[in-house]
Amino acid sequence: xxxxxxxxxxxxxxxxxxxxxxxxxxxxxxxxxxxxxxxxxxxxxxxxxxxxxxxxxxxxxxxxxxxxxxxxxxxxxxxxxxxxxxxxxxxxxxxxxxxxxxxxxxxxxxxxxxxxxxxxxxxxxxxxxxxxxxxxxxxxxxxxxxxxxxxxxxxxxxxxxxxxxxxxxxxxxxxxxxxxxxxxxxxxxxxxxxxxxxxxxxxxxxxxxxxxxxxxxxxxxxxxxxxxxxxxxxxxxxxxxxxxxxxxxxxxxxxxxxxxxxxxxxxxxxxxxxxxxxxxxxxxxxxxxxxxxx
Amino acid sequence: xxxxxxxxxxxxxxxxxxxxxxxxxxxxxxxxxxxxxxxxxxxxxxxxxxxxxxxxxxxxxxxxxxxxxxxxxxxxxxxxxxxxxxxxxxxxxxxxxxxxxxxxxxxxxxxxxxxxxxxxxxxxxxxxxxxxxxxxxxxxxxxxxxxxxxxxxxxxxxxxxxxxxxxxxxxxxxxxxxxxxxxxxxxxxxxxxxxxxxxxxxxxxxxxxxxxxxxxxxxxxxxxxxxxxxxxxxxxxxxxxxxxxxxxxxxxxxxxxxxxxxxxxxxxxxxxxxxxxxxxxxxxxxxxxxxxxxxxxxxxxxxxxxxxxxxxxxxxxxxxxxxxxxxxxxxxxxxxxxxxxxxxxxxxxxxxxxxxxxxxxxxxxxxxxxxxxxxxxxxxxxxxx
Numbered sequence: 212x213x214x215x216x217x218x219x220x221x222x223x224x225x226x227x228x229x230x231x232x233x234x235x236x237x238x239x240x241x242x243x244x245x246x247x248x249x250x251x252x253x254x255x256x257x258x259x260x261x262x263x264x265x266x267x268x269x270x271x272x273x274x275x276x277x278x279x280x281x282x283x284x285x286x287x288x289x290x291x292x293x294x295x296x297x298x299x300x301x302x303x304x305x306x307x308x309x310x311x312x313x314x315x316x317x318x319x320x321x322x323x324x325x326x327x328x329x330x331x332x333x334x335x336x337x338x339x340x341x342x343x344x345x346x347x348x349x350x351x352x353x354x355x356x357x358x359x360x361x362x363x364x365x366x367x368x369x370x371x372x373x374x375x376x377x378x379x380x381x382x383x384x385x386x387x388x389x390x391x392x393x394x395x396x397x398x399x400x401x402x403x404x405x406x407x408x409x410x411x412x413x414x415x416x417x418x419x420x421x422x423x424x425x426x427x428x429x430x431x432x433x434x435x436x437x438x439x440x441x442x443x444x445x446x447x448x449x450x451x452x453x454x455x456x457x458x459x460x461x462x463x464x465x466x467x468x469x470x471x472x473x474x475x476x477x478x479x480x481x482x483x484x485x486x487x488x489x490x491x492x493x494x495x496x497x498x499x500x501x502x503x504x505x
Numbered sequence: 506x507x508x509x510x511x512x513x514x515x516x517x518x519x520x521x522x523x524x525x526x527x528x529x530x531x532x533x534x535x536x537x538x539x540x541x542x543x544x545x546x547x548x549x550x551x552x553x554x555x556x557x558x559x560x561x562x563x564x565x566x567x568x569x570x571x572x573x574x575x576x577x578x579x580x581x582x583x584x585x586x587x588x589x590x591x592x593x594x595x596x597x598x599x600x601x602x603x604x605x606x607x608x609x610x611x612x613x614x615x616x617x618x619x620x621x622x623x624x625x626x627x628x629x630x631x632x633x634x635x636x637x638x639x640x641x642x643x644x645x646x647x648x649x650x651x652x653x654x655x656x657x658x659x660x661x662x663x664x665x666x667x668x669x670x671x672x673x674x675x676x677x678x679x680x681x682x683x684x685x686x687x688x689x690x691x692x693x694x695x696x697x698x699x700x701x702x703x704x705x706x707x708x709x710x711x712x713x714x715x716x717x718x719x720x721x722x723x724x725x726x727x728x729x730x731x732x733x734x735x736x737x738x739x740x741x742x743x744x745x746x747x748x749x750x751x752x753x754x755x756x757x758x759x760x761x762x763x764x765x766x767x768x769x770x771x772x773x774x775x776x777x778x779x780x781x782x783x784x785x786x787x788x789x790x791x792x793x794x795x796x797x798x799x800x801x802x803x804x805x806x807x808x809x810x811x812x813x814x815x816x817x818x819x820x821x822x823x824x825x826x827x828x829x830x831x832x833x834x835x836x837x838x839x840x841x842x843x844x845x846x847x848x849x850x851x852x853x854x855x856x857x858x859x860x861x862x863x864x865x866x867x868x869x870x871x872x873x874x875x876x877x878x879x880x881x882x883x884x885x886x887x888x889x890x
Contacts, residue, residue, distance in 0.1 A: 246664075306577075309579065309663055310841050313794055313838075314837070314840065314845070316838075321835055321838070324831070437668050437790070441664070444664055473679060476679070479675070482672045486648070486651055489655060
């Protein structure tokens with residue numbers, strides 16, 4: 212029982228981080244067709260914000276509470292900056308944004324290395340996150356539980372913004388039919404910018420969760436970006452529902468495979484599984500039904 | 506772009522027409538002259554070795570130009586195929602160094618000194634050469650068939666290829682007893698029986714590599730001129746239209762993908778005797794992206810752009826990373842951003858763009874539209890206004 216439960220619990224936690232990383236990707240990818248490879252570096256930025264707030268606010272409990280909105284803001288602003296300076300000129304050729312944002316990712320990584328050193332820095336979790344709860348004899352760290360709560364809270368906030376606020380309605384209108392939304396007086400340009408802010412900010416929140424579990428690191432983003440994209444691809448682009456299911460599925464399956472084989476083998480198998488899955492559903496788990504050919 | 510009533514015969518047998526057909530071949534000839542005649546005569550052994558390394562990357566870049574520039578498939582995992590060729594060659598050379606019946610040194614170092622069975626056939630030179638060509642062809646065919654037939658394209662395709670590179674590198678790192686792990690395979694002594702430390706052998710290896718680069722340039726030139734080349738570009742620009750004309754775009758793209766994989770593998774195989782090492786850092790996602798940098802800079806859809814771009818980026822990397830190791834990463838990042846923003850069709854598109862600014866008598870006459878129109882259409886296809 213315990214052998215079967217442990218990977219499930221740790222996998223759910225890593226799925227929660229993947230979810231936070233993938234939500235921003237699926238929003239920008241679904242709405243604008245932009246592939247933001249720098250999203251991993253926004254995770255990293257969030258992690259460094261958690262580290263920096265801890266340097267300023269010594270109380271570990273308070274610093275984490277402050278770090279979450281701060282990371283959202285910092286990563287969101289970085290995303291906004293990226294949109295304004297680079298992405299907005301490339302909407303006509305989305306595939307090129309992929310390589311341009313790879314360039315941004317390289318610059319941000321090196322920047323982090325120059326500012327904070329190549330070695331990672333630890334982020335101390337507050338006392339109320341240091342313990343663990345016993346689940347059928349397995350000591351499940353509070354931090355992992357916290358990650359899941361954080362991801363679900365972010366998901367809840369995002370879905371209610373999308374569903375109930377007028378800003379959310381504008382986003383959905385733009386996703387469904389950009390031209391028609393424009394004729395209704397929606398400024399799709401400013402909607403695009405806000406979506407970028409929102410998606411990047413979510414990655415920043417994810418970065419705080421990562422910092423609590425494994426500390427900061429300049430190359431932290433590169434670890435998560437590819438699994439996060441696999442989640443987006445498997446879940447169906449622009450589909451929050453699909454992204455949620457795919458994130459937890461990838462997280463949990465990876466955890467079980469790591470348990471049974473090894474960390475590296477599990478990566479290879481998950482990759483193969485995603486390719487096989489795309490044979491069955493080339494558009495991902497959920498798709499928007501359109502009458503277009505592609 | 507051609508006036509519909511322009512008589513076809515008017516463009517035949519004029520110097521412009523001849524140049525548009527064979528000018529590219531002249532350009533390849535110039536590259537061959539520089540690489541095969543000038544360089545060995547005037548560069549020091551060290552510089553020549555470096556140039557050989559860039560040539561190995563350039564071979565892979567020519568393939569990327571075919572798949573990405575002409576086929577529209579952003580291949581972000583060419584390091585995998587580069588690695589298949591490189592590791593196959595390295596295994597053979599490692600076994601040569603170990604002598605008949607011997608076991609590569611690192612296996613006794615990290616393991617119990619027994620060699621896995623799948624290493625055994627790499628003792629044979631012809632088998633190794635066959636693996637270098639057929640191995641990547643088979644892998645890319647299976648993968649490409651699975652992905653392309655299901656009409657997975659664009660960003661999805663790019664992400665999947667990059668995920669492949671990540672998985673490949675992690676697999677290599679974790680199998681230290683079989684592949685040397687993080688350190689990779691190094692310390693070779695001979696290349697198909699030739700002493701690697703002999704300067705003449707070194708020069709010969711360089712000549713083979715540069716010769717292969719020129720060979721693949723000619724192959725690709727011929728491909729681009731062929732009906733297949735036209736189809737590939739048509740698939741890139743209007744896949745649905747090609748499908749409605751009765752072709753299967755997946756097959757057309759698959760050919761380019763497999764050809765690109767084989768070229769990357771040959772490049773990887775030649776990289777090993779020159780660099781003296783192959784390790785996961787030569788084949789992972791970052792290395793694959795490095796290969797793309799040169800192609801993007803040179804001009805992905807032009808004939809010579811990818812190769813010359815790869816040579817330039819290779820040179821830039823060793824020149825800059827020696828003096829300013831950290832700045833190189835900034836430079837590489839800036840390269841991607843600036844090229845993608847301002848020059849999506851690469852340096853190759855500067856000349857036709859400048860030419861378009863100056864209206865000449867030639868470009869106005871129907872006889873002269875050949876090459877300019879072609880290049881312009883190409884540049885326009887990547888950067889629609």
